Amino acid sequence: MTGPTTAWTTDELDRIGRAEELQVSSRRPDGTLRPYVTIWVVRVGDEVYVRSAYGRENGWFRRALADPRGRVRAGGVEKDVAFVEPPGTVHPAVDAAYHAKYDRHGPEIVGTVTGTAGAAATFRLEPLTA
Numbered sequence: 437m438t439g440p441t442t443a444w445t446t447d448e449l450d451r452i453g454r455a456e457e458l459q460v461s462s463r464r465p466d467g468t469l470r471p472y473v474t475i476w477v478v479r480v481g482d483e484v485y486v487r488s489a490y491g492r493e494n495g496w497f498r499r500a501l502a503d504p505r506g507r508v509r510a511g512g513v514e515k516d517v518a519f520v521e522p523p524g525t526v527h528p529a530v531d532a533a534y535h536a537k538y539d540r541h542g543p544e545i546v547g548t549v550t551g552t553a554g555a556a557a558t559f560r561l562e563p564l565t566a
Contacts, residue, residue: 452511458477478533
């Protein structure tokens, strides 16, 4: 239903990884995009991850669970993606990436996307082919 996936290019990974924020939009049932929401993004190896600061009940996260197709924009990259819940084994690395990139904002803010709560509201972004 989501379409075939492909790998991120090295350039896309570098640009998204350096971006301070990412804009994410899920698709409506008719395929049109919802308004973009600005969130934090991290790169772990050759993968891109996002988390909901307000847990699984956050509107954008719930909508992406219901229909895992969307589009992201960051660092000059704009791409259709699938929102995929990753295996639990990645969460320590994703936590570490969030801390490394965003700790300067303070522990209370970074705490909203790390630890058990952050892990429960994580998507790996998988690029989709056209």
